[in-house]
Amino acid sequence: MARVWAARHGPTSNIVALKTIRPEYASDPGFQALFMDEARYAASVKHPAVAQVYGLGEADGVLYIAMEWVVGESLARIIKPNKGAATAPIPPLIAARLIADACEALHAAHEITDEDGRTIRLVHCDVSLQNLLVTIDGGVKLVDFGVARALRAQSVAEVPKMDGKAAYMAPEHAAGKRISRLSDVFTLGICLYEISTGVRPFSAGSWDATIERLLAGEFQAPGEIVPEYPSALERILLRAMAQSPAHRFPSAMRMRAGLQDFLRASGSRVEREDVAAFLRHRAGRLIDEREAHIARQARGA
Helix, strand or coil: CEEEEEEECCCCCCEEEEEEECHHHCCCHHHHHHHHHHHHHHHHCCCCCECCEEEEEEECCEEEEEEECCCEEEHHHHHCCCCCCCCCCCCHHHHHHHHHHHHHHHHHHHCCECCCCCECCEECCCCCHHHEEEECCCCEEECCCCCCEEHHHCCHHHCCCCCCCHHHCCHHHHCCCCCCHHHHHHHHHHHHHHHHHCCCCCCCCCHHHHHHHHHHCCCCCHHHCCCCCCHHHHHHHHHHCCCCHHHCCCCHHHHHHHHHHHHHHHCCCCCHHHHHHHHHHHHHHHHHHHHHHHHHHHHHC
């Protein structure tokens, strides 16, 4: 429902991200409400792994959200940096490090409270490779709270059944049942599966077929796709993607702890600089070209 632009903040000359509602939705009260909810939820999450929101405004009748400009690339582009090219999986240790950091960001979102200090039970509802950015210094940034839901404030019936992307839904979300933070844990498992195997577990060529596979829990074990896939990492992934929420990690932080244990047991420390070097190798040219283009535009503004 929106576009994101790179913009220059006049007083400081800093580059910011400016998210605006698409013109065809700009006058729709429902989309306006979703947009304002996104700004409020995202601004409430104070964590370095969540893109910072500077403010919500309006110009010429168009709502916008001013946000931190992240120098880096999405996981979606990292595994497929060139259109038409084959998907290139991320090595298991790097993948585990990235998703562990994403777990921390998501947990921070799950824990936000209202003005009275009560947890609002936020569910992101749209965790995907497009919404997980890897920064040039090896960090992770969670973005896009456009379909997030505060469950304490509304009934289950009011939570849209088909928000988000079919390939990244939890089964209870697709079935129109009660969602929770464990629904986001499931989609983190999908993200880990995809970046470490290069395959979307439930993708079947159409929305209906994908949802059917998702509801049936039909997908290949990672070890059947990638030879010598680490069995410990596969166990973490399969627990996160359990059909029943009761069988998943009870929180994103517990999933992070499992990934941290896996990394420690591997005997190979994976630091931010290792992730940064991998990003530079995989998508450095894309990032450099984008930043150079933005710099040229800013100088000419």
